[in-house]
Amino acid sequence: MASIKLSKISTRAPKGLDKDKIKNITRGYLDEIENLQNLLYAENKHSILVIIQGMDASGKDGLTKDVFTSINPQGIQVTSWKAPTPEELSHDFLWRIHQHTPAKGMIQLHNRSHYEDILITRVHNWIDNAIAKKRMKSINDFENHLLENNNTTILKFYLHISHEEQVARLQERMSIPEKMWKYNENDLKESELWDTYMKYYEEAFANCNDPQWVIVPADQNWYKNYIVAGKLLQTLKDFKMKFPGIKK
């Protein structure tokens, strides 16, 4: 992917968009997605891996809830990646990831992903450049393998918020009762490393093979949902799926 500078990309919807109109369009998208997921499952030929990355409070959980709730849970599985366990650490970094790749006919959503293994790990200098380079190569090989061998389309979304928006959201978690369960005192410390994170995100985007990352302006949830739902819908449509006839 061509190099990008995240600070040069707007975190907000283009001016003049009508929020209510966009919300309506998104609702229409979700209805279509619901139907096409049924076809994806029935046809049993394709699979989709949705990767959602973004800084703390960029709205990864909210996106999962807003865009993927209308999908029949029989056809979607969500994995929310946390810090690796000792067992996971005793294997290569893709070992745990590979186990949760989608079966044919399925959508698999990864809330965070194997990209953390070249993001947070670099920000904190847990790995050096040589290891990061090896990992980047493995990620490219792995993603290509899934596409070539299980017809897995990978959609990578980066939820792009401004640093100011992040700080505001983290502070909300200290004051709004319904959000306090998300508060983690460590998040504010991580937030101070913003520029370093941006640098390694940009590097990951630049070095990864197709499929390319979608940079989603994410300060406003309604616009974020619209972009992601639209991309997912278009992907499903492009499969040009058909219900199979009776099995012989």
Next chain:
Amino acid sequence: MASIKLSKISTRAPKGLDKDKIKNITRGYLDEIENLQNLLYAENKHSILVIIQGMDASGKDGLTKDVFTSINPQGIQVTSWKAPTPEELSHDFLWRIHQHTPAKGMIQLHNRSHYEDILITRVHNWIDNAIAKKRMKSINDFENHLLENNNTTILKFYLHISHEEQVARLQERMSIPEKMWKYNENDLKESELWDTYMKYYEEAFANCNDPQWVIVPADQNWYKNYIVAGKLLQTLKDFKMKFPGIKK
């Protein structure tokens, strides 16, 4: 690996070798392996994936029993691959394999392997050349990934028997009570496809990256055990391991 012609490689020990002497040497190897496995586990830096391939009745189970029994079972896991389940088939062919790769400090033995996905599948035309080529690339990428990211040394052994020896062993399974449980009427049909199997084995050997396959003359079990034990021992020695001190 340079192209090889299996029919040109002897399936028997070099003439003049003293069977009893070799058996004694192998016993010494196994004692050393037992000790070094303990060090492998303690040091917790390396891991070994042992792949055993060969035609039916080439002695894969016998090798596993004879050479790996003396290893502390806490430090070794054996996976005997069968025909894939429907769940396994709904994923890429390496999905089930990756789950059974060795953790650091461990030896993992694969009795048959992901190479079946470019062997039996081709002999029976279940996959075409284009898919076989994709799979070969994935295998090379995958093996390289394990080495680079989990310090996994892969030892690949092809148990090389003659077609005549195979037929004799398969017939034994029909007459010796202790071997009847291994009899499968399908094996004799597969045996008729010998030349086609050899062709695809040779192709796999030629197209795979390092580490190279070890072609083990396997008509005589004592020689087969000697070669495999020797290679495993040398691998463990080459790690130049040390007991770690007390953890700080």
